[in-house]
Amino acid sequence: MMGPYAFFPTALVIPLPEHLPDGTLYFQDFHTDATFTQLLSTQRLEVPIVK
Numbered sequence: 001m002m003g004p005y006a007f008f009p010t011a012l013v014i015p016l017p018e019h020l021p022d023g024t025l026y027f028q029d030f031h032t033d034a035t036f037t038q039l040l041s042t043q044r045l046e047v048p049i050v051k
Contacts, residue, residue, distance in 0.1 A: 024046055
């Protein structure tokens with residue numbers, strides 16, 4: 001699935017190691033505003049891992 005721009009995917013399939021236990025992974029992104037004066041962060045994305 002692709003987002004509004006062809007180079008920004010909205011879904012990724014990442015193969016995980018077999019030995020990875022059940023749990024939760026958290027992802028977060030940091031970026032600057034248009035004038036590079038503020039460092040902003042996205043909301044934390046919670047991804048449950050279940051076998």
